Amino acid sequence: MSSVGKKGSAIFSGFRALGLYSNHLPHVVRFHKKHREFYVVTAVGQCFHTYNVKKLGIVAVSNALPEDIACLAADRMLVYAGHGKVISAFAKNTEVVHTYEGHQADVHLLLPFGDHLISVDKDNAVIIWDVESEDVYLQISFDRSTFEVGAVMHPSTYLNKILFGSSQGSLQLWNVKSNKLLFTFPGWGSAVTVLQQTPAVDVVGVGLASGQIVIHNIKFNETLMKFQQDWGPITALSFRTDGHSVMAAGSPVGHIGLWDLEDKKLIGQMRDTHTTAIAGLTFLHGEPLLLTNGADNAIRVWIFDVAGGEGRLLRFRMGHSAPPTMIKHYDQSGQNILSASQDRSLQSFSTVHERFNKSLGHGSFTKKKAKKKGVTYDTAKLPPITAFASETARQGDWDGIVACHQGFVLTTTWNYRKGSMGAHRLEPERFNKNRALNVHATAVDITSCGNFAVIALSSGHIDVYNMQSGLHRGQYGQDRAHSGPVRGVSVDALNQLMVSAGADGLLKVWKFKSKELLNTHSLQASPSSTLLHRDSGMLAVAVDDFTISIFDMEMKRVVRHFSGQRGQINDMTFSPDGRWLITASMDCTIRTWDLPSGSLVDCFLVDTAAVSISFSPTGNVLASAHVDSLGIYLWSNTTLCSLVSLRPLPADYEPTVVMLPGTCPSKDDEEEVSEPESSEMDEYVSPAQLDEQLVTLSLLPDSRWKNLLNLDIIKKRNKPKEPPKVPKAAPFFIPTVPGLVPQFALPDKSSEEQSKVFNFGVLAQKSNFYLQLEEALDSNLYEAAVRHLKELGPSAVDTELRSLAPDMGGNVCVMQSFLRMISSMLKQKQDFDLAQAYLALFLKLHLRLIAEQPVLMQETENVLELLERTWTSIQTLLNQNMCLLSYIKSALL
CATH class of the missing domain: 2.130.10.10 (YVTN repeat-like/Quinoprotein amine dehydrogenase)
Known part of the structure; x- marks a missing residue:
């Protein structure tokens, strides 16, 4: 399998999901003391989202878990998520810092309790964990036939006490430190669905499957009041704490009942707050705001700004409630x-x-x-x-x-x-x-x-x-x-x-x-x-x-x-330029077809088939919607930000599964990422010349060679009218060597004591270019000399060519070597523009001397023959291209 198959998709990588806000799990409200702000946490599949209540703007998205979250809870520092038989604790709303393993069945209830965490699984096992050490502090077993735990809460001010509610209807108060059952409440003949602390100490709100709400004093075992809702079992309870004694109760049909606890009567109905069951509702502490969420993929904030009235929708986040x-x-x-x-x-x-x-x-x-x-x-x-x-x-x-x-x-x-x-x-x-x-x-x-x-x-x-x-x-x-x-x-x-x-x-x-x-x-x-x-x-x-x-x-x-x-x-869907066609089919593949080549260039699998896809008009994102999924998933186009080599996929190509954005990568994928990629996807490096029949120009800027013939005119025009004036207090600069590549001038230690006698031997020093031409006479290798000339500026090139003449310290053999260098450049058909410029300057400087030397005349004739042959080749190529272009134009017209 090619390296494309190993990493899934060569073009698209998972970016993020849109339109996912809530599922059937009740939300969790947290208060940040430093920010003085409330935050709401909702579960969405394998991760959870954190929103600020002030604007319902998303603050954080947790790292994904291997399985869907089954229950959520939070304390001041951590967010706890139960998934399967495991519980994970998240810090800073994103990273897993603790993992609690030990349940033999799926966990469905969580309750943070000081430095401990209480969890209940489907087999009715209750485990109390030490949060920091991840050890089991206590384990309580209930007989499922007589007491199946359906709700759990900690009564306010009750030290080490936990209240359990059962599906049989009874309640039990336990001391978890001494592991003793303190009291059993017989119940009211219906399964307990919700247990909620009221603003009053010792008083607990109990929601029943019969639709009854019981306000009960657990200290004296006395029922204070009862209410009856006709919309089915109670799904959630919450009490106002801003000076109004009002209780809100959720129902499976999306209605909310508002009850006045002083007058003991129904004061309002908020119908159809959600299209599905009310998963969770919470009155914010000390504020007239009610927060609700449901399985219809919506979070809503309701404000009670009218005395004795119903809540008014203040803000919301809502996605699709169906795929x-x-x-x-x-x-x-x-x-x-x-x-x-x-x-x-x-x-x-x-x-x-x-x-x-x-x-x-x-x-x-x-x-x-x-x-x-x-x-x-x-x-x-x-x-x-x-x-x-x-x-x-x-x-x-x-x-x-x-x-x-x-x-x-x-x-x-x-x-x-x-x-x-x-x-x-x-x-x-x-x-x-x-x-x-x-x-x-x-x-x-x-x-x-x-x-x-x-x-x-x-x-x-x-x-x-x-x-x-x-x-x-x-x-x-x-x-x-x-x-x-x-x-x-x-x-x-x-x-x-x-x-x-x-x-x-x-x-x-x-x-x-x-x-x-x-x-x-x-x-x-x-x-x-x-x-x-x-x-x-x-x-x-x-x-x-x-x-x-x-x-x-x-x-x-x-x-x-x-x-x-x-x-x-x-x-x-087409890519914006029409080059790619991306298709989604019921075989769970998303394929990218390249229209110019007529081949399949990318293919990857998803867990559920995509029912619809759309490529962004800007070409940066592919959006997809999937079977039985409420969200819209975005895939970023990696070809816009990195070099991707696309090749036709073989007929027997087997695509690999790519997780939807936001889901957890498998361990196999993580291991494969660390493996070195195959040489098939290595970055393409262009050769110096594609074909020996072609003529290649240099990549140097025009300023390096185009004005070589007019250099004396340019120097004359740019000659300063006045000599440069030395500033009175010049700043300190490290001296540099003149040239295109800046280099610091190293101090010459041998000339510390300046001699008054001028050394004429300095003028006779040979340059690197001169020495390379001398060596090339024997080796016939001129690559180093050409490379050296490319690094020089126009003035330096002019100086080097002038120094080749015998009257400037050079000799005829080196001039002959220079002409051979031009011949080698023309034979290789590389740097054609540089060869022309250097030859023109050489002829301009030394034309009279060349005519007097038979050796140089012979070399010049060789160069002329090569020049004519190369120019003929260039003219042929240009004529062929002009004819082809004219034919295409006429066909289009």
Whole structure:
């Protein structure tokens, strides 16, 4: 297996999840003394989130656990999470610092108790742990047939006392230090579901499965008051501590009852606070705020700012309460993702911050009636959205989203800016007389200008509507466009062509305006969906035989065919440049196909199949929604920030499973990360020359060689008018050697005592370049000399070439060696521009001397022959490229 397979995906890496806020576990409230702020902790699958109550902004996400969290608890320092038979303690809301192992069954109840932690498992075993040492302090066993622990609490001010409630209805008070049962309360004939301390000492609130709430004094074993709720078992209890004696009780149907403890009566009902059972509710200490969460993936804060009234929704965080059916990036910024769900709602999730999330609500036949009745009691609520299309061009003027609903011929419009359902219900008149027909909308598209919506039906009809007025603007085909259900419709970027795919196995291209049929193409099987990349004109068609065909709208033919998937293709998305097609199928794979090469370049497995995917218009993120998962998962595109070598995957390639963002990596993955990668994915290093037939230029800047011939003119022009003046108090600088690469000048210790006699031998010193040319006469290796010249600036190059002449300390042999160096550069066809510049300067400086020396004339003739041959090669290559370019231009025109 290649190194790509070992690490999962070469292109995408898990980033984070959106839209996950709460599950069925009750939340935990913490107070930070230093910050003077309340925090709420909610469990989400294998990790938990921490939010500040002030703005419900996410503060921390814990490291993931190997299993889903089954229970949560917290004290001043740590957060405890039970998963399976193990309990983990987290510090700073993120890292596991303690692990408690010893239960023989799954843990389902936790209670921090000073320096100890009490845990209860499904086998009715109670273990008391020492938090720091992780040792078992005490173990209590109850007879499951007579006392099955269902709730546990510590009564306030009761030293070392713990109160247990059972599913048989009785309560037991234990001293955990002496391991003694102090008292047994007979109960009230119903299972205890909740135990909650009241603001009064010795008084406990007991919630029962019968819906009864008992306020009981455990010191005198006296029941003070009883209340009865008719909404099923009590799921949560909380008491106000801000001066009002009010108790809130949660129910399995999402209602909250408010009870006045002084008047002993019901003072309010908060109905439908959640669409599922109330998992947890907490009155913040000393504040008129009620915090609730539920399995509907929502956290809500309610404020009681009216005396004796019900709570008013202050702030909330809400995701989908049922798995998404389709997701799609909304605008070109790539920061908003539209998501339709099985809970019948349409929501927008922001990738920047949760405060930019918005819910567009539920679809309804009659919007005005639904507004009066309320969403919960709306009998005309539309079923879930199966497909939708959006366009931002005219979103400020009218609706920009069109949606199809499951089993309905009616399509609805939505307004993103208003965050609500739009003004129009698009329904063809042809079915008004016979509504019993089983016809429904199957696919939809909006033109890039935002003016028209094209809607396809299961009857084979395709209709066009105006988005501003909602009026019908025609249909495709005289009777109907296809003989079976239409599986996909797409309009090109210029509103010239419309392409449709039907279950009859035909792909038809129509003129958008005149509705004239231009082309019909037969597919090898019935298509399931289509996707058009408007910029490139490439149409991806997913076929029922699990293959994909790429249809070119310009050429009117299939140009690519991809196969290899082992399940139905659920969704497809193009990369912004149209180079990649990413597909998600029921075989739990997410594959990336490279259109130019026509090959599969990336493939990885996920635990649950992706039902919908969407590539960001900016190309940085891939979003995916999965079966039975409420969240939207983001995968970052690693090719934007690192060099990734993509190669076609072999036919027998077996992908590996990649965990969804936020889940715990397996131990195998961790070990594989530390292994050295295969040489297949090594970084590509370009050779010095691709082909010996080509001519290569140097990579040096023009300033290093282009002005060599005009150097004397430049020096004359740049000559200072006045000699430089030495500043009066010059700062201290370490002396440097002049050159392109700065070097410090080392002090010459031998010349400490300056001699008055001038040493003429200094002028006769030979430079490094001179010595390299002398050595190359025998070895015929000029690479070092060329490399040395490349490092010099124009003035230094000029000085070196001047010093080659005999009157400047050089000789004819070294000049001959220089010409041979030019010949070697021309033979290798490398640094062609440098060879020309150095030769031109050499001829300008020493032309008269060359003419007088037969040896140099012979070398010059050799150089001339090589120059003519190289120039002929360059002209041939240029002519070939110009001809090819002219041919391509004429073919395009």
